[in-house]
Amino acid sequence: MPAATRFTTFPEEIQGLILARCGLEDCPPFVLFCKAWHRLVYEQPELWRSLRVHVPESGSTTGGGSPAPPLRWLAGKLALRRRVGPLVSRLHLVGSGSVGVPPQLLPCLQQATLEELILTQPRELPPAMASTLTGFSGLHSLELAVLGTRPLPLTTTQAVAAAPGLRRLTLMAGRLQPALLRGCLAAQQLTLLELTSSDVPLPPLHPLTALTALRELSAFEWCSGAGGMRPLPLSAFPAIRRLAFRSTAFQLADGLEARSAPGARYAMFQLRMLPAAAAQPSPHLRPSQPVGQPAASASPGGDWVFACSGLELGRELPLHAMLRALGVRGASLVRLSMEECQLSPAAFLPPPPGSSDPLAGVQRLILESLLPAGGGGGNFAAEGGQPHQPGGGAAPPSEGLDALLRQMMLSMPRLSVLNLLGTPLPGGSPPASLLQLTRLTVLQMSGCQLATLPQSPVVSRLAVLALDSNNLEVLPPALAGARQLETLVLTGNPELRVAAADVEAGGALGA
Incomplete structure (x- = not known):
């Protein structure tokens, strides 16, 4: 057996990563083992570039009656932030249940070095905490989410304006006020903007067309106002690469309305x-996934x-x-x-x-x-x-x-590529129109209750055929004529039995 490798023979960067796998808590027990390990953990910037803090539940309350995190937990976190705050560039703060993120955690960070901040509050974002965000002038990415029905405070716009390098902004709350959207216009350099309103419709989106550098825009609401959301077209943004909208109804143009299907939320x-460069078909396919x-x-x-x-x-x-x-x-x-x-x-x-x-x-x-x-x-x-x-x-x-x-x-x-997923085929057989698509090179019918595959010219031209998660019991005879087939997926057919004769008949596959 090879001799055991001494821990100290590894580079210090590797030693620190190994120790970090034990958990970077308030005061990990292993940092008390020796001064060297203490230094390895607390003086390696790479270990603290990205930090996630999840606030635990607590039965205690603050003076105003709001739930608060345990005092011992808070004291430990404050001590940790003061020690490693200057090293953190990506921070994710998450409230738990009804317990929000304590405002005391933010001032412990080095405001100039923080580049990415995700702040999730279960009930509300206090205006005082939103005002604290204005000090983080080095932010490149900011995500603020309130999971309750309360709106984001208007002081949030000050944080947006105070970060000249802000490129990505995500705002989520029960309600986003029109003034908040207008405040986003101060960040003319934004390339990504995501807006979500859970309780009331979003304000009109047209003012956002002033963000000429925008490459990605998402606007989500769970209910629509009179006439529905009015989505913005591709022509509204010269650099756009992605537009996404969610609502119960849309006003696409005068007299042209889109609505959700009956039963859809x-x-x-x-x-x-x-x-x-688009990817080519992969021979390694996962069942029930588009191929x-x-x-x-x-x-x-x-x-x-x-x-x-x-x-x-x-x-x-x-x-x-x-x-x-x-x-x-x-x-x-x-x-x-x-x-x-x-x-x-x-x-x-x-x-x-x-x-x-x-x-x-x-x-x-x-x-x-x-x-x-x-x-x-x-x-x-x-x-x-x-x-x-x-x-x-x-x-x-x-x-x-x-x-x-x-x-x-x-x-x-x-x-040339057709993926049919989770749509039961009447009679367990593909419709006649599907079997006439002679230009197809990739055909997938997954979870369609397929029981048979008739002979068809389309099969002989396929390079990829996926028939997973169906009701096949025998290997379809049509496969014998699939001379150009390179990939065949048959997983998820529990009753499928492949006989030796079937294998011999299909021996020409991929030849």
Whole structure:
């Protein structure tokens, strides 16, 4: 056996990291072992660059009746902050339950060296504590969250104005006042802004267009005001790379409204620019996760992704109208992701003649847990000239889903990657329209109650096929013709039995 390595033979930086794994508490017991270990822990800046403090629950109260942390805990934390405060550059303070972060902790820090601060209060952010933040002039990132119903104090704007290098700002509370949003305009250098209001609607977002350096904007509210949230289009920000909005209703343009699907708590959508080089399909796939990625198309204005959840789309709100209202132009949209959206075929009808179709450039489509239009009994309602049952009722499930997918595919002629997740397939078989997508190179049907895969030209052209988490009992015979298949995923089919003859028949896979 090799001789044991002496602890002191490691570089001091490594020794300090090892000791830090034992826990950097108020006074770790091992620092009392010897002076060398005491020095290793408290005089290594890298150990204290990032610090997280979680306030414990306590039964005691302050003079005003508010819950307070244990006095012994507070004394230990204050002593620790005074010792290592000048070394901390990233600090995360989290209140626990009804116990907030004590205001005494902030003055113990070296205000000029702190670059990132996350402060989470369970009930409210006292104005005095918000005023203390104005001393942290070196902040690059600031996140303030109040988990209760109280608003953030207006003195928060002073902290924003006092940090000339502030690039990232996150504000979360029960209510964000209009004056607070106007105060954000003092930080013209902001590149990321995230706003969340849990109890009342957000103020109008239009003033934020003055933040010309903004690259990422998120605006979330749990309830909408009269007419709904008015999201900002891509054209409002010259440097924007990501826009995300969440509400129960949206006023996209005059006479064009988007709303959450029946039964959904809210609707959410985002536009995000893809990196210059998109990843290629990976042979190492996780079950029930979207797989495959087409190559980037290098559009002049960048390639964009549109992802939405909980939306209701149909004849009153076609997808092309929504995308155009959000500023999507030409064929810049290359990926479309829709989760728990209520859809009908009319949502994918083409735009009026002479108008460009923002869906024409989509190469990848992700559909997860689709909801049928009308919400009746799990059947997709027929709409937009699709077959109806006698008496004007809904089409059978297979016809409704087939009509929806058929119209989707007509609007996306460049589609090469399709991920269908968590949407039960009527009869346990793919719709006929899906099997006609001969341009597909990646097909995923995960958690779709798939029981069989018929012979189809689409299978013979696939490079990646994922059929995980389904009801397959035998290896689909269609795989014998999959001569270009490189990756096959069959995990999560508990009744699947693969015989030796099946393996021999599929021996040409990947050849």
